[in-house]
Amino acid sequence: MAGGGGAPAESRVGQVVLPGDVLLLPAYDEQDTERLPLGTSAAPRGRLLCGPGLRRCAGGLLVTKCGLLRHRRAGDGAAAAGGAYWVDSQQKRYVPVKGDHVIGIVTGKVGDVFRLDVGGSEQASLSYLAFEGATKRNRPNVQVGDLIYGQFLVANKDMEPEMVCIDSSGRASGMGVIGQDGFLFKVSLGLIRKLLAPKCEIIQELSQLYPFELVLGMNGRIWVKAKTVQQTLIIVNILEACEYMTAEQRKQALAKLSGN
Amino acid sequence: MKETPLSNCERRFLLRAIQERKRLDGRQCYDYRNVRISFGPEHGCCVVELGKTRVLGQVSCELVPPKPNRATEGILFCNLELSPMAAPGFEPGRQSELLVKVNRLIERCLRNSKCIDTESLCVVAGEKVWQIRVDLHLLNHDGNIVDAASIAGIVALCHFRRPDVSVQGKEVTVYSPEERDPVPLSIHHMPICVSFAFFQQGTYLLVDPNEREERVMDGLLVIAMNKHREICTIQSSGGIMLLKDQVLRCSKITAVKVAEITELIQKALENDQKLRKEGGKFGFAESIPNQKITAFKMDSAAVDTNNVEEQAEEIITKADPPSEVFAKPILHTPGTAQIGEGIENAWGDLEESEREEAAEEEGESSTTAFECQRTETEDTSMMNEAKDDPIVLSDSEEEEVVILEPQEVPKKTRPQTTLKQESTSKKAFNKKRRKKRASR
Numbered sequence: 001m002a003g004g005g006g007a008p009a010e011s012r013v014g015q016v017v018l019p020g021d022v023l024l025l026p027a028y029d030e031q032d033t034e035r036l037p038l039g040t041s042a043a044p045r046g047r048l049l050c051g052p053g054l055r056r057c058a059g060g061l062l063v064t065k066c067g068l069l070r071h072r073r074a075g076d077g078a079a080a081a082g083g084a085y086w087v088d089s090q091q092k093r094y095v096p097v098k099g100d101h102v103i104g105i106v107t108g109k110v111g112d113v114f115r116l117d118v119g120g121s122e123q124a125s126l127s128y129l130a131f132e133g134a135t136k137r138n139r140p141n142v143q144v145g146d147l148i149y150g151q152f153l154v155a156n157k158d159m160e161p162e163m164v165c166i167d168s169s170g171r172a173s174g175m176g177v178i179g180q181d182g183f184l185f186k187v188s189l190g191l192i193r194k195l196l197a198p199k200c201e202i203i204q205e206l207s208q209l210y211p212f213e214l215v216l217g218m219n220g221r222i223w224v225k226a227k228t229v230q231q232t233l234i235i236v237n238i239l240e241a242c243e244y245m246t247a248e249q250r251k252q253a254l255a256k257l258s259g260n
Numbered sequence: 261m262k263e264t265p266l267s268n269c270e271r272r273f274l275l276r277a278i279q280e281r282k283r284l285d286g287r288q289c290y291d292y293r294n295v296r297i298s299f300g301p302e303h304g305c306c307v308v309e310l311g312k313t314r315v316l317g318q319v320s321c322e323l324v325p326p327k328p329n330r331a332t333e334g335i336l337f338c339n340l341e342l343s344p345m346a347a348p349g350f351e352p353g354r355q356s357e358l359l360v361k362v363n364r365l366i367e368r369c370l371r372n373s374k375c376i377d378t379e380s381l382c383v384v385a386g387e388k389v390w391q392i393r394v395d396l397h398l399l400n401h402d403g404n405i406v407d408a409a410s411i412a413g414i415v416a417l418c419h420f421r422r423p424d425v426s427v428q429g430k431e432v433t434v435y436s437p438e439e440r441d442p443v444p445l446s447i448h449h450m451p452i453c454v455s456f457a458f459f460q461q462g463t464y465l466l467v468d469p470n471e472r473e474e475r476v477m478d479g480l481l482v483i484a485m486n487k488h489r490e491i492c493t494i495q496s497s498g499g500i501m502l503l504k505d506q507v508l509r510c511s512k513i514t515a516v517k518v519a520e521i522t523e524l525i526q527k528a529l530e531n532d533q534k535l536r537k538e539g540g541k542f543g544f545a546e547s548i549p550n551q552k553i554t555a556f557k558m559d560s561a562a563v564d565t566n567n568v569e570e571q572a573e574e575i576i577t578k579a580d581p582p583s584e585v586f587a588k589p590i591l592h593t594p595g596t597a598q599i600g601e602g603i604e605n606a607w608g609d610l611e612e613s614e615r616e617e618a619a620e621e622e623g624e625s626s627t628t629a630f631e632c633q634r635t636e637t638e639d640t641s642m643m644n645e646a647k648d649d650p651i652v653l654s655d656s657e658e659e660e661v662v663i664l665e666p667q668e669v670p671k672k673t674r675p676q677t678t679l680k681q682e683s684t685s686k687k688a689f690n691k692k693r694r695k696k697r698a699s700r
Contacts, residue, residue, distance in 0.1 A: 105264070105265050105267045107265050117262070117264060117265055119264065121261065123262075143268065145265065145266070145267050145268035145271075146267070146268060146269075147267050147268075147269060178269070179269075180268065180269055181269060181272070181273070183269065183270060183273040184267055184269060223269070229273070229276055229277050229280050229282060230280075230282065233277065233282060233284065233286075236284070237285075237286065
């Protein structure tokens, strides 16, 4: 691992990387060996972001998850070394991240806060004041077992994560308690990211079948509601199967379905 | 870690779906999930998959002094473990209520039904008997642990071989597997549990509930039965009132399911034994389908193939009868021969007998390929598909298909021989079909 050297990060983009792989950053090798002792950090080149599944090490980046290596260039394209690297993995365990929109299940009310299960290692807390229009007197009607769509305000490694159902301007903007009907199920985090990508084909194809409501949480939970139980079940099964289907297989399955 | 709570909307949806007689995975009320049995490299080691629920069974034996009140009987001991690997809600080493309940049920099913002849496990009366230990580990939890564990337990016991012993005077000799073949246990019958979940105070009934259905059910009825329709254990939990004819109906369903599962177990055992005898590949690694991207590994849905047989018949009848041209090999020079017409043979030094073999083998391979396809798409009902499953999976013939593929390339240069191959394959195919029919 340490002696293995490793491949340049750029050449591995889009390929499978495994934990322990070392990715070299060319700019880092050339410049920083000379510059670091001097202590000057003018940083003329773009800032490099080290995303999920990667860690800094002596030679460059150390991979800590298996998956596909992804890269995004910095916005203005100042230098080649800028941008962000991350590993796109298919894991199922969710780790809270600040700003993520997730679906939580209320497990209890403790004083002024609700306890929510979000699938992480710890339960999240949600103040009853963190709803749109909520005041000390006007409490939101939330029961144990309800679903709540919210976002993380605090998500640190060693602290209890905290959620809110309002954005910075105090508006709900879609967040809050999810209705009593519909069905909740879990898929892998990779599929959720795929579904949440702008202009996702799966969602577009599904929306041509019949109308339905859909909430996607970054923690792998999906809530679906269609007109009938049967229609909801179909959507659930298609989305669950998407994890294993190629685009062509999915199109065939959908074509078969819409033909009936 | 705490287990994920069940939300209100899931509960409501599941109950509504059950009222409409629909299940999450598209099964009917009385459908069992696919059962798959695979064996490990050692005797007495198996993995049973019931849908996504997966149980590993391992049997081991030991010479121990018997219990004082039963001096001539061996000891059977079973233990089920629920590890956090199966579901994050399980804690290691803790005797949870569920674990105790399932363990006692499995013990009643396997030990108290006297499915194993414990007297044959006695070596020296009052001094040495075999203790058979069945360890069951839940590897993945998707509901109905009881059924999966009971199947895994009995399959592992059937598969197990204990070392042979001989007694001369007071001296007991235990032979290693190299000296004497290990002996199987004597098994009287195979008790298998079948679970029924009841909803709305017994109004609705589901066979083989999965994890979410188990969470919303009102009561559970477990019936253990063998293929002779003898009830070995019956247990009702959850405190619901059941009517007499409900229990009777459940026992009838159990009889059908047990017959199917027993047949599947016997097929799997036979298959594994055959494979071991032939020296083929066996073990867990062989039972996993060879796929590059595990993400695309998925159970294939049941396919409607009602007229496959007719189609096959049609193809056979339409095909031309084999021509006779190739019967005479042309000898160019000693050691070089040609069969059929066409371009010069590139296979200079291939002996005639070898070629015959190659042709035959090719025929075999195409037959098996066809056969595999047939078994894969043969049945519509879930249970039947499951029955075929282990055979397809642990079939060494499938390997043959892969290995022999490159040999089909020279076919193009020898059109006549291809015809012959086809005919042989058809013959073989016919033979197989006949066998199949006879066995039905």
